[in-house]
Amino acid sequence: MTEQAEWSEATMPDQRGISRRSMLAAAGTIAGAGLLGIAAPAAQAAPRAATPWYPSAKFGIFIHWGVYSAPAWGDAKHAAEWYLYAMNVTDPARGLGTREHHLKTYGADFDYDRFIPRFTARRYDPRAWVRLFEQAGARYFVLTSKHHDGFQLFPNPASDRHSVHFGPQRDLVGELFSAARDSHLRRGVYYSLGEFYSPALGTPPRNPYTGAEIPYTGYRPVSDYVTQYEHVHLKTLIDRYDPDVLWADGQGYHEFGGGPIFRPKVWDWRSEEILDYYYRNAANRPVPKSVVANDRFEYAHPDFATVEGDNKTYVLRPDPWEACLNIGKSWGYNENEDPANIKSSARLLQLLVEVVSKNGNMLLNIGPREDGTIADWMSSRLLDMGRWLRINGSAIYDSSPWQRAMDGDVCYTTTRDAFHLIPLRWPGAKLTVPGDVPIDGRARIRLLGGHSGPLAWTRTADGVVVDLPSQRTDDFSEEFPAVLRVSTR
Template sequence: MHHRSLARRSLLARAASLGAAAALPPRPATAAPLPQGAADRHHRYEPTPESLARHRTATWFRRDKFGIFLHWGVYAVPHWGDDDWSSEWYLYAMNASAKGGVHERHRRVYGAGFPYDAFIPRFTAERYDPRSWVRLFERAGARYFVLTAKHHDGFQLFPNTASDRHSVALGPHRDLVGDLFRAARGTRLKRGLYYSLGEFYHPALGTPPVNPYTHEPVPYTGYRPVDDYVRQYAHVHLRTLVDRYDPDLLWADGQGSHDFAGGAGHIFRPARWDWRGDEILAHYYNRAELRPHPKEVVVNDRFTASHADYAVVEGDKPSYPLRPGPWEACLTMSRSWGYMDPTYRIKPAVQLVRLLVDIVAKNGNLLLNIGPRPDGTIPGWQRERLLAIGAWLAVNGRAVYGSRPWHRAEDGAVRYTVGEDGAFHIIPLSRPSGRLSLPADLPLRDGDRIRLLGHPGGPLDWRRTADGCEITLPTGGPPGPGGPEFPVVLRAVRGVDR
């Protein structure tokens, strides 16, 4: 994640690892080996624009609408940021001497001789219970999740042969990706993985880490020297994630070439660079397609490939436009993407529900981020907000899941969706009182019945007026979960209620 959107010399000799690399654990369930003749029964993708363009966005992605993003890694240990830097950018921020908040605080709290990698042993995950995470996601009404398999600091939550900078060799000594994927097996949750293509600092990118106070070289813990960062490192990681865990979604990031000044240096990749994204997409699509029972998978638009299944809009925006193609808004609950304590700019639950409604009405998905602690627990204020969203969806989910946009997404503070069964949904972002006046061109016909979801009463009275239509709302307390500030859903159907 970009640090400003609330979220992101010579080569060193091989760095000394903090611990010996552990043997790879048994593989979780993955795609079956490709049977002989499978390519004849299904379409094989080639790493070319023409071939990849045949891939269509997964039906489940367009239907499911709501997912959970998880930024979890070593940066959860210092868990600190400021107005310039989100916590998951700590490694870069401690090098930004010209923007001294994190840089000076690190010196004061940990000392100039304490490198970022000294946090790795403190990233323990000792209370990590992936089954409880999965239960929380289900209770939140989420239909998919995306876990940061590797963020910009280069620490990997999965074992692999390209590096020893991972959670089985170091820190937790657990396959954190595999544990969560196994816990979600057998649920309706689709499973996704985030992967940062570039890194803040990496010897093979020409950006070996240095002490930000002395400017002397420091080891890059777990580094195995490579000549080709893309082929021998990034693609090994990505193929491991695809082949070992069989994800339903791949979410790329860290693909650009940036220098945000402040003395922290150039990051992610050199100016002229090729991630060879078409090769990864073809491999991923083929693993999903060339099996006895093909499955639908999706990738976002950050692989710098010739194709993408959907677009990403990152961070809070003044407004979101109605888009014809599939897209996803990824947002945080607060200032930071990674765990930060104390935190600020925390969005109340009602704001998160309103954002979900607004984004879905405009043909998008909401990928809502949480940041677990280094011990693997999810802060209570994050859990409370997820459960509030889930309670709202339990009553009003028919206006969200499987919905599609109407030709106009909004009128003032009212949003519209069309359900899978053709029902028309009118969603005021906060509960109106008395009568709700709406434009005349809404697809309402004489004899249609309108109900307020979550309200025990019968159909609402409504009538046409000289310049529109008017719906009489019930008196009394708010329907369903939340209070009067939460969105409500008016469901209009043809002739009889469903």
């Protein structure tokens, strides 16, 4: 992932155009609101979705795993997966922590590519990963097939810089996709279009301390980066693994104190060509399948917009979008992670509820260790989310937004047969919501996970007041969201 603020939201246009594969979403925004005697506004009457599955999925797992998982170190300015670039930064204002750490720990002659043999995947158990993702309540995953350091986790004819030839000597993408084949999970791959340093982009890697040009392990010279390298990689991913999601990154020109990266200033990824190939591959088969691509391919009609990080003010959008965010600061595994940056399970669920109420999906990242194990502080949070979703998932999956996403700390979602009030924290003995919330005389309000019958409610001058139990009955602390289901039955 890209770690700079200006490289995520600020450079990304607000994509609201209709994809050429768009169709009306079948989710029940109107059904849920109409059941309770209220008409949804025209703007929400026909939310657009690129495919039937994606806007209903709501929750996916992002996986950042690669050579950077071996040094596993980030500083206050740079996340761990940016280790290769951060060790080349010479501008103190941009942060020298990684550069100084590398020199002290490994020495000036230890090039980044010497970490490749240390990326072993020796305890990688893709079936265990799939079980964890299922237990977390995820509906899809996206694995980094190539991050900005150019190391590929899959074999291909364009390069030997990959995990079958070096390091683990395993097809890491293929193993995870195979393990997930019989699961309910949709499968996706992340691919960095550009790279930090590449001879083919005019930016060969150099020793950060001497400036001497150094070999790019496994690189095969090409004269046309896009045709002979990038598009070959992407076609290999499409043909070999048949992904449901293509997730691009690393598409822009940038200079963050360690030299220009990703691409020259004037550049064309020719993404329409590769995405036409992707969509045709999905359509031209006996049983066509639904696939999506994000907005970082720099093409005309993305299937969903990407909002990176949780430091944004999320807004209700009419078209599909995705909040990709992290449990901590780094996307790759970071032994130097500041505990203060690690979000609690309750906070992650609050973010999930807010994103879903605003018509988005959450793609929550984990960063496995170099050996393929997942830290307990990551897996425990995923399991907490799954435990909450098993009780409250009917308000999340297959839901649509109401005309407003939230009032204060209370979010709203609709489904075919219900409207949901979701306070982000336990509100106490009473919950008051505005009077225009679709609750009429026929409404019955139940607390999901509760052991009591319908809750008493009254309409007052202040709005609708719902009487709640004296304490939670769903085994979650008061910091976790709660779900009140409003229906006529």
